Amino acid sequence: MAGTHRSMFFKMNNVIQDYAWGSKTSIETLFGIANPEAKPQAELWMGAHANGCSEIEVQGEVVKLSDFIATDPYAIIGAQTQQQFGELPYLFKVLAAENALSIQVHPNKQQAEVGFAKEEQMGIARNAANRNYKDPNHKPELVFALTPYQAMNGFRQIDEIATQFNALEIPAISELVVAFNANQTEAGLRDFFAAMLSLEGEQKASAVNALLAYSEAHKDQPLFALLLDLAEQYPGDIGLFAPLMLNVLTLQPGEAMFLSACTPHAYIKGTGLEIMANSDNVLRAGLTPKYMDVPELVANTYFTPMAFDSLLLAPTKAENGSHYAIPVPDFKFSVYKQVENITLAVNSAEIIFAIDAPVTLTHSNGDTVVIGKGQSVFIPAYAEQYQVTCTGSFARAYN
Numbered sequence: 001m002a003g004t005h006r007s008m009f010f011k012m013n014n015v016i017q018d019y020a021w022g023s024k025t026s027i028e029t030l031f032g033i034a035n036p037e038a039k040p041q042a043e044l045w046m047g048a049h050a051n052g053c054s055e056i057e058v059q060g061e062v063v064k065l066s067d068f069i070a071t072d073p074y075a076i077i078g079a080q081t082q083q084q085f086g087e088l089p090y091l092f093k094v095l096a097a098e099n100a101l102s103i104q105v106h107p108n109k110q111q112a113e114v115g116f117a118k119e120e121q122m123g124i125a126r127n128a129a130n131r132n133y134k135d136p137n138h139k140p141e142l143v144f145a146l147t148p149y150q151a152m153n154g155f156r157q158i159d160e161i162a163t164q165f166n167a168l169e170i171p172a173i174s175e176l177v178v179a180f181n182a183n184q185t186e187a188g189l190r191d192f193f194a195a196m197l198s199l200e201g202e203q204k205a206s207a208v209n210a211l212l213a214y215s216e217a218h219k220d221q222p223l224f225a226l227l228l229d230l231a232e233q234y235p236g237d238i239g240l241f242a243p244l245m246l247n248v249l250t251l252q253p254g255e256a257m258f259l260s261a262c263t264p265h266a267y268i269k270g271t272g273l274e275i276m277a278n279s280d281n282v283l284r285a286g287l288t289p290k291y292m293d294v295p296e297l298v299a300n301t302y303f304t305p306m307a308f309d310s311l312l313l314a315p316t317k318a319e320n321g322s323h324y325a326i327p328v329p330d331f332k333f334s335v336y337k338q339v340e341n342i343t344l345a346v347n348s349a350e351i352i353f354a355i356d357a358p359v360t361l362t363h364s365n366g367d368t369v370v371i372g373k374g375q376s377v378f379i380p381a382y383a384e385q386y387q388v389t390c391t392g393s394f395a396r397a398y399n
Contacts, residue, residue, distance in 0.1 A: 007058070008386065009361055009369040010378040012065070012351070015052035017043040026096035026271045030146060031374025044094040046351050046376050046397070048087065049278060056378055065378060069349070077349040078381035081399060090331035091278050092351050092376075092397040095143070096271040099233050102288035103152065103242050106139035107300045108261035112281050115296070130291050137279035140328045141259040142313070144335065144395065145251035146355065149270030150226075152246040154263050154306030158184045161192075164244040168214050172206040173199070186303040194298045196241055197285060208236055223248065226268070230287065239286020242266070247308050256313045256324055256333075262302040273353065275397050277330040321396070334396045341387050350379040350398040357392025 016027070022042025028035045035041055045052040048066040055062050065088075073082045081089060107115060116136040124131050143149065155161070162184055165177045173196070180192040199207060212231055215224040223243060231240055246264055251257060251272070259265045264285055283297040284290055315322035321336040335355075336342070341362075352359060353376045361377060362368040363386045371377050379386065388394070 005365070006380075006382065008363040008365060008367040008379065008383040010056035010058070010065075010068075010380075011369060011371060012046060012376045012378055013055040013062075014376065015045045015054065016041050017045065017052060019043065021097055021099040021101055023096040023098040023271065026098075026147070027094060027374070030271060031094075032372075033374050040098065041096060043096070043274075046092040046353065047090065047278065049091050049280075051280065054376075054378070075382045076380040078347060081348050081381070084329065085278075087278060088349055089278055089329075089399055090397060091276055092353065093274040093276075094146075094271065094353075094374075095267065095274045097267050097269050100230055100268045100287050101266055102282075102290065103239050103246075103264055103266040103285040105264050105283045105285060105297055105301050106141075106259075106261050106279070107133070107281055107283065109138040111262075111300050112136050112138050112279070115281075115300075130293070132281070132283055132293055132296055134280040137277055137281065138261045138328075139277050139279040139281050140261055140326075140330070141274055141276040142256060142324060142326060142331075142333050143251070143259070143267070144256040144273040144324075144333070145253050145270060146273065147253060147271045149251040149255075149272045150248070150268040151251065151257065151270075152243060152248050152264070152266045152268065153257060153259060153311055154247050154265070155189065155245060155303060156247055157305045157307075158186075158189055161189065161245050168211065168244075170207055170210040170214075172203050172210060189305075190298060190301070190303045193245065193301075193303070194294060197238055197292065197294045197297070199238055204238055205236065208238065208240060211240060230268075234287045237287055239288070242286050247306060247311060249308070249311055251312070254335075256315070257311055258313045258324075258326065260302075260327075262300055263306070264301060273355075273395055275331050275333050277328065329399065331397060331399050334398075335393060336388070336390065336396065337393045338391060340389050342389075343385055343387050344396070345385045346379060346381055346383045346398075348381050348399045350396060352377050352379065352388070353395045353397070354390070355393040355395060357390055357394075359388060359390045359394045362387045 018039040019042035022040035027041045054065045113136040115133040215227040218224040
């Protein structure tokens with residue numbers, strides 16, 4: 001490439017995934033991205049993932065971002081990233097949930113490698129309904145709220161869970177609750193969680209019906225109003241008990257939360273930015289018609305309660321931005337607000353997303369690009385540094 005002008009900025013054409021739980025209005029309302037067919041626009045993907053790869057224009061030709069990276073990965077994603085990951089190690093999304101997503105646990109790196117190898121050896125097709133591990137990677141995530149964003153994350157305190165279930169007085173699960181009361185430890189919680197998810201037939205139906213009757217009688221309380229709402233979306237689902245076990249919170253716009261491997265969580269409603277390791281591994285724990293492998297799920301779950309006031313991730317403020325401390329090397333995330341011609345140094349491939357106002361990027365080689373809200377730009381590691389101006393907010397994904 002020596003002697004040719006290397007472009008520093010690549011506007012991205014991103015895939016929108018229309019999963020059934022997505023919002024038909026949120027992405028259009030926030031970013032002006034038209035939705036003429038009124039599809040449920042669930043996720044806008046920015047990255048090089050095979051299931052929804054972004055496209056860019058290189059010397060007048062439209063190419064997949066993954067194909068562009070492959071032309072010179074050491075220069076484009078950076079030598080260290082190429083050596084450690086061999087790919088763009090993150091996937092950046094806008095996620096717009098109208099209905100609740102399934103309750104999920106993502107395996108850690110070691111569990112994913114072992115589980116993937118085992119299922120490959122067993123010959124289970126990667127797109128099979130009963131496949132747990134789609135790749136050998138972990139999937140830690142950060143979500144940054146653009147609207148009020150309701151979610152579940154991590155187990156409540158064990159005594160709090162016991163109190164909730166004792167109050168229900170449901171005959172169909174009374175033996176399970178008695179056993180849990182007698183063993184209020186992480187091991188006791190694990191056994192109770194597994195037993196609840198394994199309920200079947202008449203016992204399951206009876207337990208869920210009793211829960212709904214209790215919720216109807218207590219619907220003036222937000223938790224039970226939520227249960228009734230979830231029951232309309234997922235009738236008869238054992239996951240309706242999950243909000244009694246997991247922390248339920250609503251992020252306000254501008255607040256962020258990290259979701260660790262092995263921690264049960266679910267997104268209930270709202271629109272946010274999400275950045276994650278480049279993986280598609282999901283073990284489900286309810287609120288889903290899809291496959292649930294309870295023993296595998298339990299083996300991949302930490303049953304350590306998470307204090308409610310520890311769930312939000314506070315950023316550090318520095319160099320004109322808010323920077324979120326991510327405990328994994330796969331990605332970093334920062335948000336900048338009202339900046340004029342600041343210089344950002346580049347050590348890896350980056351994606352800039354305009355949240356609510358145009359963003360102007362310039363490079364010392366003369367390249368410049370302007371993106372409007374809802375648009376994104378890919379910046380290769382070889383750019384080394386660039387300048388940004390924005391009257392509103394933009395997000396920066398890198399590693």
